[in-house]
Amino acid sequence: MANFFTDNPHLQFQLSHPLMQRIITLKEDHFKDKDEFDFAPKDFEDALDSYKQVLEIIGEISGDVIAPNAESVDHDGPLLKDGGVAYAKGTQENIDAVIKGGLMGITLPRKYDGLNFSTVPFIMGGEIVARADGGFANIWGLQDCAETINEFGSDDQKEHFLKRVSKGETMAMSLTEPDAGSDLQAVMLKAHFDEDKEMWFLNGVKRFITNGDAHISLVLARSEEGTKDGRGLSMFIHDKNSGGVTVRRIENKLGIKGSPTCELVFKDAPAELCGSRRLGLIKYVMALMNGARLGVAGQSVGISEAAYREALIYANKREQFGKPIIQFPAIYEMLGVMNAKLTASRCLLYETARFVDMYKTLAHISTERSLTKEEREEQKKYQKLADVFTPLAKGLISEFCNEIAYDALQIHGGSGFMKDYPIERIYRDARITTIYEGTTQLQVVAAIKGVTTGALLAQIEEYDKATIKPETESYRSILTSMTLEYEEAEARVTVHNNPEFVDFHARRLVEMAGNIIMGYLLLNDMQRDHSYWKTLEVFLRFARARNAGHFMFISHSNLNDLGKYKIEL
Amino acid sequence: MKEYQIIVLAKQVPDTRNVGKNAMKADGTVNRSVLPAIFNPEDLHALEQAIRIKDQFPGSTITILTMGPVRAAEILREGLYRGADAGILLTDRAFAGSDTLATSYALSCAIRKMEKYDIIICGRQAIDGDTAQVGPQVAEKLGIPQITYAEEIISLTNDKIQVKRRLERGVEVLEASFPILITVNNSAPHCRPRHAKRLMKYKHTTTMSESQEISEDYLTASMGNNQIIMEWGVNDIECDRAQLGLGGSPTKVKKVENIVFQAKESLKLEDNDEDINELMKELITAHIIG
Numbered sequence: 001m002a003n004f005f006t007d008n009p010h011l012q013f014q015l016s017h018p019l020m021q022r023i024i025t026l027k028e029d030h031f032k033d034k035d036e037f038d039f040a041p042k043d044f045e046d047a048l049d050s051y052k053q054v055l056e057i058i059g060e061i062s063g064d065v066i067a068p069n070a071e072s073v074d075h076d077g078p079l080l081k082d083g084g085v086a087y088a089k090g091t092q093e094n095i096d097a098v099i100k101g102g103l104m105g106i107t108l109p110r111k112y113d114g115l116n117f118s119t120v121p122f123i124m125g126g127e128i129v130a131r132a133d134g135g136f137a138n139i140w141g142l143q144d145c146a147e148t149i150n151e152f153g154s155d156d157q158k159e160h161f162l163k164r165v166s167k168g169e170t171m172a173m174s175l176t177e178p179d180a181g182s183d184l185q186a187v188m189l190k191a192h193f194d195e196d197k198e199m200w201f202l203n204g205v206k207r208f209i210t211n212g213d214a215h216i217s218l219v220l221a222r223s224e225e226g227t228k229d230g231r232g233l234s235m236f237i238h239d240k241n242s243g244g245v246t247v248r249r250i251e252n253k254l255g256i257k258g259s260p261t262c263e264l265v266f267k268d269a270p271a272e273l274c275g276s277r278r279l280g281l282i283k284y285v286m287a288l289m290n291g292a293r294l295g296v297a298g299q300s301v302g303i304s305e306a307a308y309r310e311a312l313i314y315a316n317k318r319e320q321f322g323k324p325i326i327q328f329p330a331i332y333e334m335l336g337v338m339n340a341k342l343t344a345s346r347c348l349l350y351e352t353a354r355f356v357d358m359y360k361t362l363a364h365i366s367t368e369r370s371l372t373k374e375e376r377e378e379q380k381k382y383q384k385l386a387d388v389f390t391p392l393a394k395g396l397i398s399e400f401c402n403e404i405a406y407d408a409l410q411i412h413g414g415s416g417f418m419k420d421y422p423i424e425r426i427y428r429d430a431r432i433t434t435i436y437e438g439t440t441q442l443q444v445v446a447a448i449k450g451v452t453t454g455a456l457l458a459q460i461e462e463y464d465k466a467t468i469k470p471e472t473e474s475y476r477s478i479l480t481s482m483t484l485e486y487e488e489a490e491a492r493v494t495v496h497n498n499p500e501f502v503d504f505h506a507r508r509l510v511e512m513a514g515n516i517i518m519g520y521l522l523l524n525d526m527q528r529d530h531s532y533w534k535t536l537e538v539f540l541r542f543a544r545a546r547n548a549g550h551f552m553f554i555s556h557s558n559l560n561d562l563g564k565y566k567i568e569l
Numbered sequence: 570m571k572e573y574q575i576i577v578l579a580k581q582v583p584d585t586r587n588v589g590k591n592a593m594k595a596d597g598t599v600n601r602s603v604l605p606a607i608f609n610p611e612d613l614h615a616l617e618q619a620i621r622i623k624d625q626f627p628g629s630t631i632t633i634l635t636m637g638p639v640r641a642a643e644i645l646r647e648g649l650y651r652g653a654d655a656g657i658l659l660t661d662r663a664f665a666g667s668d669t670l671a672t673s674y675a676l677s678c679a680i681r682k683m684e685k686y687d688i689i690i691c692g693r694q695a696i697d698g699d700t701a702q703v704g705p706q707v708a709e710k711l712g713i714p715q716i717t718y719a720e721e722i723i724s725l726t727n728d729k730i731q732v733k734r735r736l737e738r739g740v741e742v743l744e745a746s747f748p749i750l751i752t753v754n755n756s757a758p759h760c761r762p763r764h765a766k767r768l769m770k771y772k773h774t775t776t777m778s779e780s781q782e783i784s785e786d787y788l789t790a791s792m793g794n795n796q797i798i799m800e801w802g803v804n805d806i807e808c809d810r811a812q813l814g815l816g817g818s819p820t821k822v823k824k825v826e827n828i829v830f831q832a833k834e835s836l837k838l839e840d841n842d843e844d845i846n847e848l849m850k851e852l853i854t855a856h857i858i859g
Binding site: 001038039040041049050053054057060061064097100101102103106115 | 586587759761762763764765766767768769770772
């Protein structure tokens with residue numbers, strides 16, 4: 001009888017963030033659904049209470065069903081059967097529980113049988129599920145693909161597909177191909193329009209498709225013959241019931257083994273165009289990927305939470321030299337830093353989710369009425385923030401997740417290397433988070449724009465302006481000096497006016513900015529709950545040292561470095 | 570298609586599964602104030618069976634009946650979240666102090682008041698008393714057949730129900746006619762989770778007493794009450810007051826003992842055929858196996 005929501009006060013703390021009132025009021029558009037739907041909230045308190053209670057259901061399913069199944073799911077994995085995927089027994093049980101809990105279509109509008117929840121509780125659900133089983137979090141998270149149909153699909157498509165998602169049909173996004181991974185512009189899968197049948201048909205191969213045998217898939221395909229870049233790609237919806245797609249292979253992976261990664265063959269597979277032609281990659285995939293990146297950031301926090309908890313339990317139980325190993329400085333120092341990274345990750349995750357919520361809810365309202373001037377400005381502001389925070393969060397949080405999982409296994413010593421403890425699985429599951437939905441290196445490519453345009457610095461200055469309790473000023477002065485150091489590092493890199501030199505140091509600069517932001521967010525949280533002071537202190541020690549290292553590197557670097565690092569074969 | 574009227578008997582119990590030091594009072598009774606109050610686990614298994622019948626025969630209705638203090642309405646709401654259609658809270662000072670006999674009497678009087686029912690279904694026993702008496706006693710008082718220790722309802726037809734019982738040494742399949750009372754084992758499937766939309770829909774559902782507590786205006790409170798959860802007191806059912814509550818309860822707790830389970834003697838075996846053969850013989854002679 002475990003509940004992964006109620007046993008974690010940090011989640012409830014994030015849910016009580018002051019901005020939630022505005023987000024929910026916008027999302028519910030002054031609670032206009034209450035007369036039409038008997039489950040719609042009457043006011044902010046009612047809505048927030050529903051968020052909590054529904055998260056309690058997710059917490060209970062995660063603790064009682066998904067977590068106990070995780071080991072067997074990892075062991076059994078999915079099977080290739082008649083050109084389709086047969087989930088592991090535990091995976092199917094998990095899906096059934098999620099459906100019976102009415103937890104699909106969480107963010108979809110009520111008219112499509114959704115719950116009309118905002119992004120924050122959806123991402124929180126993902127975090128909770130990932131703590132139970134990192135791999136299953138994918139099947140959970142892919143329901144977010146429905147948002148793309150909701151945003152860009154026709155009314156008929158929404159009516160037809162979204163209601164099915166709310167009923168529990170699973171989704172997939174078929175983007176990558178053998179020769180189009182990070183570089184999606186190279187997608188080859190062909191879409192042609194049959195004039196007689198007045199339908200689109202897809203032909204080609206997709207590779208590394210998570211949950212590839214889903215009921216409803218979004219497929220990126222080349223609809224414009226003769227084109228070679230992203231402008232010839234469109235987005236299609238493929239319905240499994242229409243046939244034409246077979247699973248040729250399920251990958252044998254290091255981790256998230258329960259999540260089927262498929263190679264798909266499309267043979268005259270009928271599909272519907274979603275949105276406008278040619279906007280597939282440049283508009284829709286970008287929206288889709290931003291959602292997925294936030295999802296992976298949530299998944300990473302969940303896996304970090306699981307790893308940290310395993311390490312904490314083990315360090316308390318395991319005795320060596322006559323006492324529990326947690327009493328040794330080498331161990332409690334690791335645990336302290338793990339906890340700080342985890343808590344900081346969570347701050348950044350939900351800050352990003354709130355930014356996404358703000359701009360998305362305003363964007364949605366703009367389809368129903370024209371926004372006021374203030375609202376338009378607000379939407380623009382938050383859209384910009386979400387654009388730069390999403391890759392920052394995905395990149396940094398997934399890297400922290402791997403550091404935490406690595407240390408958690410280390411604390412287990414030899415036992416951690418064996419399959420006897422869950423940490424072995426958690427460690428393997430963590431590994432993918434820095435790779436899929438864009439590697440950390442690609443997140444840095446996106447996030448560095450926030451450094452060079454000054455968007456991140458502007459937001460840091462915004463955080464710095466907050467009124468804080470006098471007794472917490474000393475923390476702010478640390479962050480202020482870290483910011484000065486960051487500004488200087490950025491200047492030293494950009495002064496050369498050499499894009500390659502910026503790329504060379506981009507990871508360092510992005511990390512520096514991220515560490516400062518997480519520090520401010522923790523400082524902010526401490527204003528509402530003083531008990532975060534210890535975590536903030538530990539995090540600042542860690543972050544200050546890491547940033548100082550990066551600063552040192554950059555200070556002693558010049559354009560000649562570019563040649564020195566290149567290794568020729 | 571046939572529609573069944575189902576009554577689920579449920580109890581709110583202290584969660585005795587994770588007991589701390591203060592779980593028992595000095596007099597040997599359960600210290601309810603330190604234990605969280607939950608839906609009795611086997612009653613949840615029973616509710617799942619009821620919901621499965623409804624899944625199969627959609628016009629069926631499920632009413633949860635519980636006896637307890639005002640706060641026991643919590644488990645009625647919990648039942649609504651998971652799939653029940655209505656709840657009845659039997660609450661009155663007159664019921665206080667009931668043992669299993671008085672409880673089953675009160676429940677059977679309440680059931681008589683409910684016009685029609687095909688199936689009464691409840692958990693085998695509650696985790697606070699572990700008597701497994703209330704279900705069978707209710708069936709006796711209503712004069713209807715009962716099937717205890719059920720694990721699965723195999724089939725339902727217009728006039729027959731087939732049920733698999735889980736017994737200590739195997740299973741038994743029984744067939745019975747309606748109305749029937751069934752008690753469900755913990756080997757039956759777990760109850761499905763609360764459903765998000767049902768939760769949001771029913772979370773404001775209250776009993777009359779709860780409404781009055783929330784709103785001081787009695788009239789508003791009673792008008793706002795949508796009667797999904799009804800509240801019955803002793804005056805709402807036809808009964809002999811002498812058989813209710815403490816007065817109607819012949820059970821007396823004579824003594825409470827703390828029992829610590831431990832192996833008294835142990836046998837050391839070497840890993841050779843001889844010792845293992847000896848052990849096998851002993852186990853067969855003692856009818857532990859074979």
